[in-house]
Amino acid sequence: MLNKSKDNFVVPKGTPQFSSKKKEDFVIVEIYLAKSQGFCAGVASAVDVVENALNKYGAPLYVFHEIVHNTYVVDGFRQRGVVFVEDMDEVPSGERVIFSAHGVPPKVIEKAKQRNLNVVDATCPLVTKVHNEAVKFSSHQFETVLIGHRGHQELIGTAGYVDPNLLHIVETEDDIDQLTIDPNIEVAYITQTTLSVDETKMMIEKLKRKFPRLQAPPRSDLCYATTNRQNSVKELAQICDLIIICGSPNSSNSNRLRETGEKAGCPSTIIDQAQELGMNLLKGKTKIGISSGASVPRVIVDELINRIRQEYRNVVVHEYENPEKNIVFALPDI
Ligand code: SF4
Incomplete structure (x- = not known):
């Protein structure tokens, strides 16, 4: 049963009435958080490696390539003295260097040896x-x-x-x-x-x-985090009228999440930081799905929810237990 406000805006029965005349005050926005999202075990482990090495050895600390593809994470480490390099020649001889979660080709390992670097390998298993x-x-x-x-x-x-x-x-x-x-x-x-x-x-x-004699890997190379996050976005697409993916432009898995939402028939957008969201995108949307790539810290999602709360008074957040909470990778020695 629905009530109609004086300007014909539909208000569900029982919704509190406010003195403000903004239509947004009467809208109930439901936010659905994807079941699987955010840091995967490989990213959590790589971030911990840098954190622990910073605590143990201090700055400067050299990391080959961005440790994970996320602006917030990388900028945070940069401010604390982590130097991200794209060539081993940028690391002073004898220094410590961490390989990112994405892995490196053998020639990079060889060059690190030649330069007498102390290697910590944070490549995801x-x-x-x-x-x-x-x-x-x-x-x-x-x-x-x-x-x-x-x-x-x-x-x-x-x-x-x-x-x-x-x-x-x-x-x-x-x-x-x-x-x-x-x-x-x-x-x-x-x-x-x-x-x-x-x-x-x-x-x-x-x-x-x-190629009829095609040889496959024993198990799919697509990792559990990729599969779970895409499946969760497909679920969101069934119930939401907009999906927002948190993820950096260079994050492969985050971009695939946006595409997954679109292909499942739900308008989907990707943002690196909460303030990037154009609020006009939310106009007329009452069920908003939020997910985040495997390299995205939870704080970005929380900031996005807060930003939506600033625009709409009645926001209900639906959150589910993380099915991956027990997946943890061992840290390499640092
Ligand atoms: S996305 Fe998959 S492969 Fe990449 S770091 Fe995470 S668990 Fe490892």
Whole structure:
């Protein structure tokens, strides 16, 4: 049963009436937080490694590449004296250097050794698993198709473990059409861990059709965090009329979440910081889904909720127990 206010704005029965004449005062906005979101075990571990190393050794502390792809995390560490480098030559000889969660190619490890650097490897174990598969496939001399985004740090790292003479990087189904490998030989594939689950499935099916003797990794290379977060966004798309993804522009898994929401039929947007959200996007929306990428700290989501609360008086937040709360990776020695 609905009441109608004097300017015909629909108000659910029982909603408190306020003296303000703003329509926003009568709107009930429901926020649904994705079940799986935010820091995955690999990111939490990499962030802890930098935190612990900073506490133990102080600044400056060198990290190869952004430890995780998140502006808030990286800027926070930078302000505390962490120096993010893209080349080992930028690290003074004999200093300590941390490898990011995305992993590095063998030539970076070799260069660190040559420069007598003290290496702490914060590569996610699920990325290392893909590196090991790459080495195994190359040891069998399998032509290896690596599915992923060219230029992404994880792909650069993984590509380094495939024999360069056997490596074929594909980003799209069109790239598979362009492959000129003999279809009668054994061909292997591996993938980046943070791709779209649905697109990757279609690409693998296409590879199977093209290469009947296709060799797969023992288990999917798409990690649990990628799969769970995309499934949770699909659930949000069923009940929400807008999905907001918190994530930085260079975060692969965060961008895939926005695409997942769109493909599931719900308008979806991505923001790096809460203040980036254009409030006009919320106009007419009463069920808002919020998720965040695997590299996004909870504080960004909380700031976003507060920003929505500033605009609407009646905000109800639905939150669920984190199904990943018991997944933890061991920290490397520092
Ligand atoms: S997104 Fe997956 S592969 Fe990447 S750090 Fe997290 S758990 Fe590891």
